[in-house]
Amino acid sequence: MTKRRKWRILFFATIALYLIIIAALMVMIYNIPQIYTTMNKNNSEAIVTEVETALGSASGQLDEQLANIVAANEMELVVLAPGETIYSSMPVTDFSVLNQSISSSALSYQSAFIFEKDGTEYQVWLAIYQQNPQQVFEVILTVVIVGVIILCIIIIILIVVLFRNLILPFTRLRDNIFKLKEYRLNEVHGTEESSEYDLLSEELSYFTDDLKGKFDSYSVQYTSLEQELQIRQEGYQNQLQLVQSLIHDIKAPLSIEQLQIEQIGKEAGANPKLSEITEELAHNNAQLMAEIVDVLTILKNEPDGTMREAEQFNVVPVIKELLNSFRPLFKDHKVAYYLDAPKRLDVFMDPLQFKQIIHNVLSNAAKYTDDGGNFEIEVYEEHEQFVLRAYNDIADTSKIDFNRIFDLFYHVGAADKHATGIGLVTVKRIVEANNGSCSFMPFEQGVLLEVKLPLKAGDTHA
Structure with a gap:
């Protein structure tokens, strides 16, 4: 019987004894x-x-x-x-x-x-x-203590054996790997130790000898390519998140189209309202096409972590246009909506990102405003900041967890089985990416969403 085989038998026998003692102690205690x-x-x-x-x-x-x-x-x-x-x-x-x-x-x-x-x-x-239970307990405790002492002795023996037969060879192997990593190939060598784990070092020395003749065919461009792929992957993840947000935003216009189609079916025959509804359908289709164009724009961008360059633009027409597209939804739920905004208010940011903010605010209001309630949106400038305050009536706010309202996939109750729980998350992400802030709180007979953005490029006090 070889020395290697003897140490294996001793090792497994010691483990078996250890497990038997543990099992015996467990059975006794139980x-x-x-x-x-x-x-x-x-x-x-x-x-x-x-x-x-x-x-x-x-x-x-x-x-x-x-x-x-x-x-x-x-x-x-x-x-x-x-x-x-x-x-x-x-x-x-x-x-x-x-x-x-x-x-x-x-x-x-x-x-x-x-x-x-x-x-x-x-x-x-x-x-x-x-x-006397105390006497019985003392006897059992004595047996347990003796068993624990035996287990500790076995563990110490195992540690010594493992260190001698496993850790030391792997330490030598680690040293050889470090030498290989530093291209000190001539210093990589086997060992005269008889442990089976030292065979790894011996195999490594053979591999090193073979590797010496092949290193010239490799180029440092591999590392550069790996780094570039990593950058592209991170950029792709960012773009994917933006695309998902846009796809989420497209859901509302599709819902509007469906509602209008149902209305057309009800207004069969010659009816003056059909003309108005048809115009709205055409407008919404155009808006949907614009969303698709935005998606294509994102996909065509280089993965540098940004969508498009920011620009100075008037936000009031954007808000009015999006509010008008949600008019059928508000009308269907008998929601009275109001907009208080100046004729012009310029903000420096990506227009598409701003559009996402407003779209999610309106979508959230359309879903959760009480039937027959009010939705008010106020836009103004304060301390060189763009401020948007969106209020909507909600009679019962007890189901809203205001501490988690900006968490991913959080949505209130079962008001909308198609709710994704990423609307307000998208708002917060975009606002904070543009050095702004947002908050959501109970207010009067409902809830209030407040968004603040810097008016000028480089402002960080919002």
Whole structure:
């Protein structure tokens, strides 16, 4: 048997012993109540046998023998013969009184029986107390401590064996790998140690010899290419998030189109309203096409983490146009909407991102404003900041977790089974990316969303 095989057998045998000891300790601890019960039962059986042996002996000093038994054990004993009391450790000898005078919960055994010897009948009343739990606990604790000490010794032995037969060879292997990493190929060599784990170092030395002849065919461009791919991947992830937001925004115009189609079906025949609805359909289709163009624009951009260059533009027409596109939804829910804005208010940012903000604000209001309620949007300039305040009536705000309202995929209750929970998240992400801030809070008879953005490029005080 080789040295390598011997150490393997010793290693696995030690592990097996370790597991056996753990299993034994677990079984013992789990069965402590049963062990305690068994000990009480065995003790009771031994005492009963001892009493019966004393009664059956031919000795004339029966009372002394019984007294010795009682003194040596936690018990009470009364033995009566016809017309006399042989022994009693209790103040009374009436068995019925004895049964009531002692608590059965403190006993492990209680019985009254007749023992006959040489024609003499002995009436025996016997009560044996439970063994002291403290003593049983001390015995079990001693066994557990001894087991833990043995386990610790086994662990120490395993650590020493592992360090000697595993860690040291891997340390040598690590040193060779570091040498290989630093291209010190001539210093990479095997070892004369007999451990099987040192064979890795030996194999590494063979690999190094073969690698020396192939290094010239590799170029440092691999590292540059890897870095470039990483940059492109990160850019792709950013673009993907933006595309997902836009696709989410397209859902509202599609819902509007569906609503208008239903209205056209109801207005069958010649009806002046059909002309107006048709115009709205055409407008919404144009808006949907614009959204698709925006998606294509994002996909065509280089993955540099940005969408398009920011520019100075008037936000009021954008808000009015988007508010008009949501008019059928507000009308369907009998929501009165109001816009308070100046004729012109310029903001420096990406127009598409601003459009996303307004679109999500209006979409959120259309979903959650109470039927017959009010939706008010106010836009103004304050301290060189663009401020948007959007209020909508919500009678019951108890279901809204205002601390989580900007969390991804959070949406209120089951108001909209198609809700994605990314609308306000998108608003917050875009606003903060442009050095702005946003908040959502209960206000009057509903809720208020407030968005602040810097008016000029480079401002960070919003």
